[in-house]
Amino acid sequence: MTPDPLDAVFSALADPTRRAILARLTEGEATVNDLAAPFDMSLPAVSKHLKVLEKAGLISRGREAQWRPARLEPMGLHGVADWLEYYRRFWDGSFNRLDDFLKKAQQGDPDGSRN
């Protein structure tokens, strides 16, 4: 069974430093050096986080061996949004309306069926 890409995405997002790196990258590309200073981290530690984010498809890296600037790949988050969309009805109130509809449907008198 192929692993669901969401496994790696959610796992990458579970770390606050990695989420902060993503937030920083919304302002533009950044190298490992750019990221090390504000996050008060060693270069290897930053590199490790970037590898996790890259594997999850949330960032890409430039090709220049020395700099390899990281850039946000927002489409990597699109899968999360799709996944989440299904659950939205359960917190935004539309679930209650659906629930009402289903109850009425079970009673053979759904409001929506007479249109």
Add this chain to the structure above:
Amino acid sequence: MTPDPLDAVFSALADPTRRAILARLTEGEATVNDLAAPFDMSLPAVSKHLKVLEKAGLISRGREAQWRPARLEPMGLHGVADWLEYYRRFWDGSFNRLDDFLKKAQQGDPDGSRN
């Protein structure tokens, strides 16, 4: 520093079985026994997953010691939606419009500032 609740939420969501359990709970409450069969898992394994989901605030458990049915707590996902909202502009095209706006603003001629 208090840990960000999102750490536990994303970490809980990184497991495909836990996401499947959440999906099952959208159909209604379920006990450990209810969940063990379709997921072909041992009761302790199910219990462990439920503990992770409960700690993350994604489910709650009933009080009856024997059954303790699990139910979805959709508001636990609301934080993910809020977090994600900031990134939406980067994949839905509105970022390009924002980018254009900012470029024009830098040139002292933002389209939007004359309304």
